[in-house]
Amino acid sequence: MAQENNIPDPSVKRLARYLHLLTHMKEQGVEIVSSTYIAQEMNEDPTKVRKDIQFTGIVGKPKTGFFIDDLIDSIESSLNWNSTNLAYLIGTGSLGKAVLGYKNFERCGLKFIDAFDTDKLKVGKKFFGVEVHHISKLPQLASNLSNLIAVLAVPASVAQQTVDLIVESDIKAIWNFVPKNFKVPEDVIVENILLSQSLAVLTSKIAGNKIDN
Amino acid sequence: MAQENNIPDPSVKRLARYLHLLTHMKEQGVEIVSSTYIAQEMNEDPTKVRKDIQFTGIVGKPKTGFFIDDLIDSIESSLNWNSTNLAYLIGTGSLGKAVLGYKNFERCGLKFIDAFDTDKLKVGKKFFGVEVHHISKLPQLASNLSNLIAVLAVPASVAQQTVDLIVESDIKAIWNFVPKNFKVPEDVIVENILLSQSLAVLTSKIAGNKIDN
Numbered sequence: 001m002a003q004e005n006n007i008p009d010p011s012v013k014r015l016a017r018y019l020h021l022l023t024h025m026k027e028q029g030v031e032i033v034s035s036t037y038i039a040q041e042m043n044e045d046p047t048k049v050r051k052d053i054q055f056t057g058i059v060g061k062p063k064t065g066f067f068i069d070d071l072i073d074s075i076e077s078s079l080n081w082n083s084t085n086l087a088y089l090i091g092t093g094s095l096g097k098a099v100l101g102y103k104n105f106e107r108c109g110l111k112f113i114d115a116f117d118t119d120k121l122k123v124g125k126k127f128f129g130v131e132v133h134h135i136s137k138l139p140q141l142a143s144n145l146s147n148l149i150a151v152l153a154v155p156a157s158v159a160q161q162t163v164d165l166i167v168e169s170d171i172k173a174i175w176n177f178v179p180k181n182f183k184v185p186e187d188v189i190v191e192n193i194l195l196s197q198s199l200a201v202l203t204s205k206i207a208g209n210k211i212d213n
Numbered sequence: 214m215a216q217e218n219n220i221p222d223p224s225v226k227r228l229a230r231y232l233h234l235l236t237h238m239k240e241q242g243v244e245i246v247s248s249t250y251i252a253q254e255m256n257e258d259p260t261k262v263r264k265d266i267q268f269t270g271i272v273g274k275p276k277t278g279f280f281i282d283d284l285i286d287s288i289e290s291s292l293n294w295n296s297t298n299l300a301y302l303i304g305t306g307s308l309g310k311a312v313l314g315y316k317n318f319e320r321c322g323l324k325f326i327d328a329f330d331t332d333k334l335k336v337g338k339k340f341f342g343v344e345v346h347h348i349s350k351l352p353q354l355a356s357n358l359s360n361l362i363a364v365l366a367v368p369a370s371v372a373q374q375t376v377d378l379i380v381e382s383d384i385k386a387i388w389n390f391v392p393k394n395f396k397v398p399e400d401v402i403v404e405n406i407l408l409s410q411s412l413a414v415l416t417s418k419i420a421g422n423k424i425d426n
Contacts, residue, residue, distance in 0.1 A: 006421075007417060009414050012410075012413050012414050012417045013407070013410040013411075013413060013414065015413065016392065016407075016409050016410045016412075016413035017392045017393065017394075017407070017410065020369050020392045020393065020409075021369065021393070024369060024370050042393065042394050043394035043395070043396065044394065078417060078420075079413045079416055079417050079420075080416040080417055080419055080420035081413070081416060085416055085419065094314060094315050094316055094317070095315055095317070098311030098312075098314060098315055099311075101307060101311060102307050102308055102311055102408070103307055104307070104308070104409065105408075105409075105412065108409055108412050108413070108416065109416065110412060110416075147419060149415065149416075149419070156233050156234065156237060157237050172419075173415055173418070173419050175411070175412065175415050179229065179230045179233045180230065180233065180234070180255065181230075181255050181256035181257065182256070183256065189415060189418045189419065191411055191412075191414050191415035191418075192411075193406075193408060193411040194226070194229075194230070195315070195317075195318075195406060196229050196233075196317065196318075196321055197225075197226040197229045197230065198226075198388070198404055198405075198406040199229075199318065199321050199323060199388065199404075200225050200226060200228065200229035200292045200294070200321070201222050201225050201226065201404050202362065202386055202388050202402060202404035203292055203293040203294060203298055203321065203322065203323075203362075204220060204225045204291060204292050204293055205386070205402045205404075206293055206298065206360060206362070206385075206386050206402065207291075207292075207293035208219075
């Protein structure tokens, strides 16, 4: 499994997309698939698709392709989606709850086991079956678990202090939905997903188009 | 307003993040802000921040900075967030509904006016006050409106046919949450936001780290 560490981010992102296609094809009863077919369906360059698949370590049959089950396994293994990634939701506002309720993440091996908030009125409640704890309980609850993912969805104003607590709790992976930079030690992985930034790119281009019209 | 068309995507994304900070500062009663302070708070290079702000067309006072209200206005105008961007939600599954329910998008000028689905059981229902129509009604309902944004959250298997219908309906901007490439004419703007791809980057890195440990 040593190759997993070396797959470049753009290939990882494409592999995640191929997986959607392959899962769908499998549901339709397809048993064998070629990288050329995947390339066609995804509107991608066939050479790029072949290279992405090679990163996962699978070897196909010449002129035939891959058994779809094997290819799905190989990609899921590379993405670390065939093992369960336990996650804490930090911040249970509207975005946090949306993430918690989005069932597709389970397919990616993401399993929320606890949620945290500073709001005492929320503590003890359950959202989508996941219990909310006071944020001060984070270090204690995290102490018995390894390889936790903290899904960060707190207000930007408390991002750094919350991240500091996450780091203190020895959590090494943060999936960040908060539109603010923060500092973490080098051994902590942060992956940002910022919806309003993506929307800004779209709306600013619309503004440009309006001027052109 | 001609400069709006020329702001590079990375600057647009940073401007969206500065706006979060500035709105928060304004709520705290701050009236004047310098680009150096913004750079510090965002952990960004001050020269980069100054350049980003210049793109919006605002001129600050030397050695003082910007009136926070003026700077907010200038950024919002550049991002096209001070006018309302009417949006259709296409696909009302769990992700679609999460997007619909996320109130922060209203601050970005995004206003959902209608939702569409193929599921006849959903047609006529309202989610978060927004009525669901059958997808076949899209061209007719869109025909009276300009500058619509289609927020795409359908299953990947029907992405292309849904996009074809969006294009036929003369909608020129698609905010895409579906993990599949599709073809659009050159004058249609597509901005992708793919949650599972971002998660894949994180989980594959965790897998890498596990090996290192």
